[in-house]
Amino acid sequence: MERSTGTFDFASYHTIDEIYNWLDTLVENHPHLVSKIQIGQSYENRPLYVLKFSTGGSNRSAIWLDTGIHSREWITQATGIWTANKIAEEYGQDPSITAILDSMDIFFEIVTNPDGFAFTHSSNRLWRKTRSLNAGSSCVGVDANRNWDAGFGGSGSSSNPCSETYHGPYPNSESEVKAIVDFILGHGNVKSVISIHSYSQMLLFPYGYKTEPAPDYQELNELAKKAVSDLAAVYGTKYTYGSIVDTIYQADGTTVDWAYDNGVKYSFTFELRDTGRYGFLLPSSQIIPTATETWPALLDIMLHVLEHPY
Amino acid sequence: EELFVGHQVLRVTADNEEHIALLQGLAEQAELQVDFWRHPTSPGNPADLRVPFSSLQAVKIFLESNGIPYSIMIQDVQELLDEEKKTMLKSRR
Numbered sequence A: 001m002e003r004s005t006g007t008f009d010f011a012s013y014h015t016i017d018e019i020y021n022w023l024d025t026l027v028e029n030h031p032h033l034v035s036k037i038q039i040g041q042s043y044e045n046r047p048l049y050v051l052k053f054s055t056g057g058s059n060r061s062a063i064w065l066d067t068g069i070h071s072r073e074w075i076t077q078a079t080g081i082w083t084a085n086k087i088a089e090e091y092g093q094d095p096s097i098t099a100i101l102d103s104m105d106i107f108f109e110i111v112t113n114p115d116g117f118a119f120t121h122s123s124n125r126l127w128r129k130t131r132s133l134n135a136g137s138s139c140v141g142v143d144a145n146r147n148w149d150a151g152f153g154g155s156g157s158s159s160n161p162c163s164e165t166y167h168g169p170y171p172n173s174e175s176e177v178k179a180i181v182d183f184i185l186g187h188g189n190v191k192s193v194i195s196i197h198s199y200s201q202m203l204l205f206p207y208g209y210k211t212e213p214a215p216d217y218q219e220l221n222e223l224a225k226k227a228v229s230d231l232a233a234v235y236g237t238k239y240t241y242g243s244i245v246d247t248i249y250q251a252d253g254t255t256v257d258w259a260y261d262n263g264v265k266y267s268f269t270f271e272l273r274d275t276g277r278y279g280f281l282l283p284s285s286q287i288i289p290t291a292t293e294t295w296p297a298l299l300d301i302m303l304h305v306l307e308h309p310y
Numbered sequence B: 001e002e003l004f005v006g007h008q009v010l011r012v013t014a015d016n017e018e019h020i021a022l023l024q025g026l027a028e029q030a031e032l033q034v035d036f037w038r039h040p041t042s043p044g045n046p047a048d049l050r051v052p053f054s055s056l057q058a059v060k061i062f063l064e065s066n067g068i069p070y071s072i073m074i075q076d077v078q079e080l081l082d083e084e085k086k087t088m089l090k091s092r093r
Helices: A016-029 A074-090 A095-103 A114-122 A175-187 A217-235 A255-261 A284-307 B017-028 B053-065 B077-092
Strands: A034-041 A047-053 A062-067 A105-109 A190-198 A202-205 A240-243 A266-272 B008-013 B035-038 B046-051 B070-074
Touching (some): A074 A190, A175 A255, A202 A255, A217 A284, B017 B046, B046 B053
Antiparallel strands (some): A034 A047, B008 B046
16 A cells, blocks of 8 residues: 555654654655664664665765654654654755755654653553663663763762663663664764753753863853744743753763764754643644744754854 | 553642752652652752652652642543543544
């Protein structure tokens, strides 16, 4: 049966099988722009898929996007689907995304923690971590956003395998994290990492693991200010912004700190909307508004990356 | 499938650093199984805590006895999850 992105309900939550099928549909519908690559396997041997948006060239500068490292935050994966579709649909239409893709590639991992995500659909809707077994403990899983090699094991993470912020036995112990590390380092030309989470309406940048300001603090702060302002212009949703350590608390071993420490200057993490009523259990009616308002902020960052090569 | 009948999510607003320290202490009491959806950061910023039904009374008494203001953000987590599942099924159909 012929498949079409036109029949996919972006305003609904989907299982991992549905999302993985949709990735193929997107590729089929945009064969000259989008391809699917596998960067590794999860602990339970699920493929780790990344969408590559590229108009050609060889090892172009690239932007990395990921959603759903904390599996239960379904609004992030759903926003990821909408955003990936938007990128594909707007190429050739919207001058900003067209300019970006004419010069750069975008890599997008929509289900960053597939084991955890599948588990939220089958067994425990509130599961947050990976599904790896922890030697000597009956508790399962590691917080993949505390597993990166950036101040690993310190404040804001836990050494207790039963904690939701368990950092894991060693940096990159989670195959889901290691796959991204290997991919980004192997690529060697990733200029921006944007990791999307929910919830609490924030746009954050390094550092999280130390209190000193990042060398690029001023520029990152200005860019974050513009992005949240443009986000707010859509529906009035107010975001706070700043370094992780100043805005929330010291959090060690996070994705964006690792990226920044490894030369990716434009490293940001979003915390998507919070209506104050549902936490991360946002009703599906909120998917499209959330994704729609996030889009201009993402575009601001991506455009800035394009216009400020380094 | 794990069910969350009677679990509530409390939105707690710490007024001062002492409240934040108390909330952090709550997180360390493993027997209460409090799941911090949103951690306490600074005075005035909300923290969201999912509290199992079996710990609700103890946690509410703890908050009230220490003068830490809270409201109920989600009355029954399972009701919300049932609604979510129903919506997904409807969309599939």
